[in-house]
Amino acid sequence: MDLLPQQIVENRLKRQFNQDVRRHFFRGMEFAGPAGDPGWFGPGSAVWHVHSHLEAMIFGLQCAAYMERLDPSIYWMGMHHSRLVKRDADGVARPEIDPKGASVRLGHSVAFFIGTAYGSTDTAERLATTVRSMHHTIKGVRPDGLAYDADDPDWLRWNYATVVWGIATAHELYHPNPLRGRTIDRYYGEFVRVGHALGGTDLPSTKAETLDCLKSYLPRLAVTHGTALATGPNLPMPQSALNWAVRDTMPRWGKELIQHRDPHPVERAARRAMVWMVINGLHTAAGPAPEFEQAQERVAGGVDPALAPHTEPAYVPGSDPLRSRAEVERTFA
Template structure:
């Protein structure tokens, strides 16, 4: 007989399989080749951090909130993704498209699971897909400022928001979080992903990441998207999760959106509520299948012939030039 949490877990996994894995994990290999550690491998901080799907997904939401404080990134998303309804992409008040939001999250989850646990070939393919899409993202904001997703400054900001969001969510909501110098291992390892996407001069510790993020403050602003995401009228549990996203931001970023935390006792209680939501879902869902497949792939040890190829091989400027439609066909 199944227990209630097992039934819930089955339903959650079936929904995730139908909505995410079926659409966004296609072509990704986790079980082979035997002995291939991928980009990270057993014992890595990345394997540990990404093994808790729920805190990883929450961390990606934290990163997205912080990221769009850069007006150029906000308009890149509006103009070049399916986040908003097409007919409103040039509107100062664009209308969100729920299907587009779900697709964006699905692609993000697939990328950060695939680069963590996939074979080396899978990780390289995913990085090529994202880089190739970035090469097509160039345009002009409504205020006349130009943007380019291949700009090293943009890549550095984007990278810093992602690693900060995931690592901070992990520290707060993973059931067995890395602490102190151990979390710096994650920052140091994750740089591989940033380099594979074309980033340069990337921060490699928590302190460096905080300094990097703060250095962008003169360029940041409260965009329409950020303002709409700070409203107090969301129903539970969305309102608790919305508060928790803002709670992960550096103090200067909280000030930018006029977010103020409650007293320490209430803050701890709110975090405990969010912890119970995130980890309740995690317990019901069970282990991440891709993590289990990766562990089995290298159970007998890492193949020395494969290990040297785990570092990203991308050299900036070497990607073929392709149109957006060609890319959507190639990486669908």
């Protein structure tokens, strides 16, 4: 029987995602077992609902990354330590995105947020340990002489707030069945588990608290070179359309910082409708994430509480063994 056009697109998207992301970044992650293990969240959780729409989640991660680098220290962490940017022959970073490095960064991020949502408890804990180990290696000094440290509680709080805001806001705007009001606060409250596992403290646990947290950092934020290059009308299509949608998710003060002005409400609604169709068209074509389906099957017979003391983080700050960056990268490979 001949395949329908939608089935052809679906198969193509699945093959591409399997080849580009799952084959490289999901190795060693367990979703199908052990039976009865709810992992960190489990069935009925807001996290399971939000992260099940992979395409909206990925868009939310782009929103988080854009806002995150308004902190100059995070910008310089990336310039000094990340493969996200291009480098010259001497290894000096240039404020230009390296497509291959960006693809690797996105692959790691997707694997982490799918693995911690749907993986077994052991999988989620191992992923958190690996990310913490990478953070432990990111220390340095900005060109203006200010030191930065990825283990700094203030940095962790800002980083956490941008991520939870980006994913939750993308969900509210572009999920076909979004959580809203008090129900979206369930997501903020549950997601704190991830922030704590990465070493975060004093984290916001509601939408309102997250907005207040983000705004409290305004005095130390700035439009860095990287942000300036990724902003404005001179970006090529469809990059400019995606960039607009990313900036559209920012709080008002963030938009003011980058001189982003909302269009007329009718035009804004039309633009959001177009982005909604693209994101949900991709989601429909790709079909449900197999990791989500495997997690559902894992707990189909019921949840065994003895398998997952997942309501509190297992990590005790300062308890990680010291590992070199090379050792950590071999774990990611």
